[in-house]
Amino acid sequence: MDALTATLALLRLEGLGPGRYWQLIEHFGDPVGALQSLSEFPPNRFPERVQGQWRELARLGEHSAQVAWAYAEQERCAAAGVRLLSHSEDDYPRLLAEISRPPPLLYVRGAVEALQLPQIAVVGARRASRSGLDNARAFATELAGSGFAVTSGLALGVDAAAHLGALKAGGVTLAVLGSGVDRLYPRRNQPLAEDIVAGGGAIVSEQPMGSAPEASNFPRRNRIIAGLSLGVLVVEAALRSGSLITAQLALEQNREVFAIPGSIHNPLARGCHKLIKEGAALVETSMDIVQQLGGLLAQPPADAHEPGGGILETRQRRLVEALGGDLRTLEQLARDTGEDTGPLMAQLLELELAGIVEQLPGGYQLTPAGAAHLQETID
Helix, strand or coil: CCHHHHHHHHHCCCCCHHHHHHHHHHHHCCHHHHHHCHHHCCCCCCCHHHHHHHHHHHHHHHHCHHHHHHHHHHHHHHHHCCEEEECCCCCCCHHHHCCCCCCCEEEEEECHHHHHCCEEEEECCCCCCHHHHHHHHHHHHHHHHCCCEEEECCCCCHHHHHHHHHHHCCCCEEEECCCCCCCCCCHHHHHHHHHHHHCCCEEEECCCCCCCCCHHHHHHHHHHHHHHCCEEEECCCCCCCHHHHHHHHHHHCCCEEEECCCCCCCHHHHHHHHHHHCCCEECCCHHHHHHHHCHHHCCCCCCCCCHHHCCCCHHHHHHHHHHCCCCECHHHHHHHHCCCHHHHHHHHHHHHHCCCEEEECCEEEECHHHHHHHHHHHC
């Protein structure tokens, strides 16, 4: 029996889990040795039904139901194009292997090599505000353009926006699930998952094939997201949210935590403000992250400051200055620039196509690239 089959069989035991699995490995040296010596490690504190499973596996070994399931699981993975990645393999992600008692197994659909890329996790609220979604997309686009893979959880809201932003830049993004890789959740993000794989990324989980998205799986999902990444960026989060759990796990794993501040009136900014008070790095642009983590990657994307390589004309610069850091209506911009609404709308359209301005309900605001132009006018 090989180590992969032994690992699958051991993890199939009810009540084992990664923690007790690593106790077995520390005691017996490897999965095969642990399985063959299982009778020396009786689960006395478990219910009788669970103890029965242990005794069956210890007694029957290769002929047990757990080993039969392990072989069948490998066949299911092969049929679905899923790679089973054991912690003992060279392809197992190096950063994840550094955390205390990492997942013994990963199920990977897509490019296994993507797990070795330098990664930034981007997480936040499922019911994010429009500005939160815009920030998630913009930061992910620029981080991907700077050479980082963007890792998130494929959830609605910030997660999906981060994946889309990375794909927009032609970058790699990884989605870590709280379900089996063949049981995507939420279902409406299935096309996004296919785009992630097609773009050279991967769908990752430690849950067996067919596993449902149970609530107890998501803290373990968050632990993997943090463990894969050099740092975690929290875009928007309430005071009680899974994103704050991910940030706390990142701190425990000695990873960097970044947070985007927001309005004091926005309840989804309170989680970020809490993190900043506790020592998370306040970030205003993606370059704040890249410069701290990037090393040789710390070069701004080619279009970060001058979309298309162009320089703003005088009237465009005046409009950027009028927009400032707030959402502005067309009437306010017309008053501040002295332009008629017709020519002003034409200028706004030009800047929108250049990626400098975006239109939102209630007015116009600068994108991160537009904010870089504004900073240049101030400097």
